[in-house]
Ligand code: SF4
């Protein structure tokens with residue numbers, strides 16, 4: 001398997017492998033916390049699977065799944081006790097690596113004059129438990145945008161640099177998933193410290209775990225484990241391979257970058273604009289969208305001021321505001337900007353697609369606009385245009 005492309009077959013890493021059970025999962029959270037890491041993972045909260053700090057592996061959503069469709073997210077009970085057989089939730093890891101609100105500085109007026117203090121609170125060192133292959137790819141995309149290059153973001157870098165990643169291969173894709181057609185799953189690509197594949201067989205709930213880094217191997221060595229048998233390896237490979245065949249959605253099999261460049265005047269943009277509310281939900285939930293704005297606030301006395309950095313969205317009218325007004329004043333132009341950047345010009349800027357096929361933008365769009373359906377409609381339009389051209 002080409003691990004850099006994601007894929008359907010789990011890889012065996014040379015740095016160590018073992019099988020753990022639910023006690024081993026408790027041990028994993030305990031070992032990571034004992035190393036001073038803040039462990040973040042999926043847990044059940046307010047009718048959704050949300051990412052939050054785990055004090056124990058018992059907080060994982062054992063026995064819960066999700067039903068996903070465009071504009072729809074529902075929890076459901078599973079017939080087995082699997083913890084990770086559920087696809088992307090409302091948040092992604094960018095919530096922790098690239099927070100929605102960051103105070104940059106604050107200023108106080110005192111009798112001695114004005115003091116300005118940069119906000120330099122140290123970030124916790126995170127361990128992310130349950131990073132899907134699509135989200136692992138999304139972190140790699142954000143690494144290129146915010147972590148490297150001529151202007152790296154210090155907040156992102158400080159949060160990302162020490163992060164320990166436990167990836168979980170996907171065995172239960174949702175109805176809105178299409179990582180296969182984006183080359184981002186369901187097997188994990190590079191970038192993890194540990195990766196696991198869950199097998200929730202009756203009487204033998206186990207996780208096939210492999211280390212991808214020396215630190216991952218150290219953690220694995222501290223856990224109660226048993227040796228890997230060929231039956232477990234084969235079952236895990238089958239489960240991940242079957243997930244690849246059960247994706248709920250797919251992108252059209254064409255050069256998406258080219259498609260975006262060739263369809264700038266397509267009538268489909270008017271069609272989608274008639275449905276789009278310009279709410280920006282799709283950009284907030286997208287694990288790769290990274291745009292921010294700044295906001296200055298003062299208190300009523302005028303003695304205290306702060307500057308905050310906030311997530312922003314290209315669907316916001318102010319996002320493209322220049323001296324003469326917004327450059328993209330119509331919903332049509334804003335949706336086109338989002339899609340053509342995500343699937344097209346992202347390649348020119350960062351060398352990859354900006355979409356990893358997680359499906360969040362479909363699920364959390366209040367009117368169920370489906371990025372795969374829009375891309376397919378644009379593709380159909382180019383095919384019709386080719387057929388009809390003299
Ligand atoms: S564009 Fe949609 S499917 Fe693609 S990565 Fe963003 S949220 Fe996920």
Ligand code: SF4
Nearest residue numbers: 276277279280282365
């Ligand atoms: S596509 Fe959907 S989620 Fe995105 S801005 Fe439009 S209505 Fe909101």
